Amino acid sequence: MLRLRHTSGVDPGKVRRRVARDIRERELIPADGEVVCLVSGGPDSTCLWQVLRELGYRVSALHVDHGLRGAESDEDARFCRETFGAEVVDGRGGETEDELRQIRYSFATDRLRATGHTATDQVETVLYRLASSGTPGGIKWRREDGVVRPLLHVRRDETEAYCRAAGLPFREDSSNRDTKRGLIRDEILPLLRRLHPDAEGNLYRLAESRRMPPPLAELLDSAAGSKRLDLGSGRVLVREYDRVWIETTPVSLEGQVRWGRWRIESDLPGLKVRGWRAGDRLAGRRKKIQDVFVDAKIPRSEREAWPLVVRGDEVVAVPGLVEAPGGRLTESTLERAVTEVLIDEERLRSRVAELGEEVSADYAGRDLLLIGVLKGAVFFMADLMRHLTVTCEVDFMAISSYGAATDSSGVVRILKDLDINIVGRDVLVVEDIIDSGLTLSYLMRNLEAREPASLEICALLTKPERREIDVPVRYVGFEIPNRFVIGYGLDFAERYRNLPYVGVLDPDLIGPDV
Known part of the structure; x- marks a missing residue:
C-alpha cells in the first residue's frame, strides 16, 4: 500500500528497484528495449532518464520547446541538450494546457516514449478531475498511444531527493505555480494534509481503484487474510494475503451457458462447464484433451479459454471438437463468423x-x-x-x-x-x-x-x-x-x-x- 509522505532523503537503489518492479509487472518496456524519455529538465524527467539508464535500457531523450518563457525556455532546451543529449524540437503554437499536451505527444510517435509523471501528479490529477467533473479520473500507466509512465509509484519529493543523492542537476519551472497543478500543489494539498495526514495516499488509492468495481477494489485494497470474488463465467478471483490469482470453477449446465463465443446447451442432467486442466481425458477413453486440441490444430493461446463439458471429473464433450451424446453444444450462427474475440x-x-x-x-x-x-x-x-x-x-x-x-x-x-x-x-x-x-x-x-x-x-x-x-x-x-x-x-x-x-x-x- 502506497503512503505519500514527504522525505528528506532517499536510497537511489530502492527507487530503481521499485521502478524496475513496476516496469516488469506492467510490461511497460521490453527487456533491454529502447525508450525515448520526454524530458523537461525538471527533477521528475531527470530522475526517469537516469533510472532507466541504470536499469540497462537503451535510453534517448526528447525535449519539446514550447517557447513560453523566453530566455528561461531557451535555457531549459540548452540544459536538456547538454545534460541528456536530448533532441530539441519546436513545440510552439499551443495556448491552453490541453493544446500544449497534444503538441508534446505528437512527436516521436514511431518510438516507445516515457514520461516522468509521478504519484504526486496522480494525486493532483484526481483532485482536479473530482472538482471539474465529479469523477476521480487518474493518470494511466500506459496511454492509448503507447506512452508509458514508469514513475507513478514514486513521489515528487523522492525524485528531487534521488537527483540530489545521485548528484544530478535539474531545472525548476517558474511558471508551474501559475497553473492548475500549481494551485492544487501550493494551496489545496497543504489544507488537505491538515484534515488528514495521509490525504494524498488516500487520493492516490482512489485513482488506482477508479476503474474497478467496488467489490474488486475492496479485495485488492488490503493484504490481510483471504478473500474470494466471483467474476462470473466460472471464474473466481482469489486473494491469499499478498498473492492474487484466478480460479476457473465449473458452471452448472442448466439451460444455456455462455462461455466466451460459445452458447452451450444440453438435455443431459448433471453436466457442468469449466476450463481445461492439465491431465484432462475424455470420459471412457484414454485420449487426453491436450491431444484433442493438437489434432484439431487449436493454438496454445486458445486452449485455456476453451470450454469443456464435464460430469464430475470426467470430460464428456469438447464443444466444436467432441460432441456429447444427447447434447447441443453450439456456437450461435452469428458467431461462426468470428475466429477470435479481439x-x-x-x-x-x-x-x-x-x-x-x-x-x-x-x-x-x-x-x-x-x-x-x-x-x-x-x-x-x-x-x-x-x-x-x-x-x-x-x-x-x-x-x-x-x-x-x-x-x-x-x-x-x-x-x-x-x-x-x-x-x-x-x-x-x-x-x-x-x-x-x-x-x-x-x-x-x-x-x-x-x-x-x-x-x-x-x-x-x-x-x-x-x-x-x-x-x-x-x-x-x-x-x-x-x-x-x-x-x-x-x-x-x-x-x-x-x-x-x-x-x-x-x-x-x-x-x-x-
Missing part, C-alpha cells in the same frame, strides 16, 4: 466508461455536440453518452466508402448530412473505427469548413498499420492490428453489427474477390 464485453464497457470520464473532464462547462458517424458508431456513441456528465446534443452523418468490401475505396459520399448548424459549437465526432484515414480526413475537412468553435475525434478503434493519411484523434479506445473486425456496431456487408464484442471476421467469409 475485445470482449467487459473491456469494452470499462474503456468506454474511461472515455466518458475523459470527455466529461475536458468539456466541463461547455455545450458539447456529438456527431455520430452512421451506422457503425451507434453502439459506441450510445454507451459513451451514458457516461458523460456534461450536457450534450447529438446529430448524425452517414458517409459511404466501404460498400461490401473490406478495404476503403477512398471515394466518399455523404448519404445523410447534419440537421444542426455547428457554427461556433464544440463538436466531437464519434467514429467506430479509423482504417486508412481517407474517409475521416474528408469528413473533418468538410466539418471544419462549417466553422465550429472546436472539432475533435473520439474513435473506438484505430488501425495504425493501415493508415494512409494522418488524422489527429483526441480520444482513442483501442489500437488494433490490421485485421477485419466485426461486432459492437461494426459490420461486414451490413451483418454482424449486433455481436456484443469486437471479433475478427473469418477470412473464408470474405472470399477471394473482396
Whole structure:
C-alpha cells in the first residue's frame, strides 16, 4: 500500500528497484528495449532518464520547446541538450494546457516514449478531475498511444531527493505555480494534509481503484487474510494475503451457458462447464484433451479459454471438437463468423466508461455536440453518452466508402448530412473505427469548413498499420492490428453489427474477390 509522505532523503537503489518492479509487472518496456524519455529538465524527467539508464535500457531523450518563457525556455532546451543529449524540437503554437499536451505527444510517435509523471501528479490529477467533473479520473500507466509512465509509484519529493543523492542537476519551472497543478500543489494539498495526514495516499488509492468495481477494489485494497470474488463465467478471483490469482470453477449446465463465443446447451442432467486442466481425458477413453486440441490444430493461446463439458471429473464433450451424446453444444450462427474475440464485453464497457470520464473532464462547462458517424458508431456513441456528465446534443452523418468490401475505396459520399448548424459549437465526432484515414480526413475537412468553435475525434478503434493519411484523434479506445473486425456496431456487408464484442471476421467469409 502506497503512503505519500514527504522525505528528506532517499536510497537511489530502492527507487530503481521499485521502478524496475513496476516496469516488469506492467510490461511497460521490453527487456533491454529502447525508450525515448520526454524530458523537461525538471527533477521528475531527470530522475526517469537516469533510472532507466541504470536499469540497462537503451535510453534517448526528447525535449519539446514550447517557447513560453523566453530566455528561461531557451535555457531549459540548452540544459536538456547538454545534460541528456536530448533532441530539441519546436513545440510552439499551443495556448491552453490541453493544446500544449497534444503538441508534446505528437512527436516521436514511431518510438516507445516515457514520461516522468509521478504519484504526486496522480494525486493532483484526481483532485482536479473530482472538482471539474465529479469523477476521480487518474493518470494511466500506459496511454492509448503507447506512452508509458514508469514513475507513478514514486513521489515528487523522492525524485528531487534521488537527483540530489545521485548528484544530478535539474531545472525548476517558474511558471508551474501559475497553473492548475500549481494551485492544487501550493494551496489545496497543504489544507488537505491538515484534515488528514495521509490525504494524498488516500487520493492516490482512489485513482488506482477508479476503474474497478467496488467489490474488486475492496479485495485488492488490503493484504490481510483471504478473500474470494466471483467474476462470473466460472471464474473466481482469489486473494491469499499478498498473492492474487484466478480460479476457473465449473458452471452448472442448466439451460444455456455462455462461455466466451460459445452458447452451450444440453438435455443431459448433471453436466457442468469449466476450463481445461492439465491431465484432462475424455470420459471412457484414454485420449487426453491436450491431444484433442493438437489434432484439431487449436493454438496454445486458445486452449485455456476453451470450454469443456464435464460430469464430475470426467470430460464428456469438447464443444466444436467432441460432441456429447444427447447434447447441443453450439456456437450461435452469428458467431461462426468470428475466429477470435479481439475485445470482449467487459473491456469494452470499462474503456468506454474511461472515455466518458475523459470527455466529461475536458468539456466541463461547455455545450458539447456529438456527431455520430452512421451506422457503425451507434453502439459506441450510445454507451459513451451514458457516461458523460456534461450536457450534450447529438446529430448524425452517414458517409459511404466501404460498400461490401473490406478495404476503403477512398471515394466518399455523404448519404445523410447534419440537421444542426455547428457554427461556433464544440463538436466531437464519434467514429467506430479509423482504417486508412481517407474517409475521416474528408469528413473533418468538410466539418471544419462549417466553422465550429472546436472539432475533435473520439474513435473506438484505430488501425495504425493501415493508415494512409494522418488524422489527429483526441480520444482513442483501442489500437488494433490490421485485421477485419466485426461486432459492437461494426459490420461486414451490413451483418454482424449486433455481436456484443469486437471479433475478427473469418477470412473464408470474405472470399477471394473482396
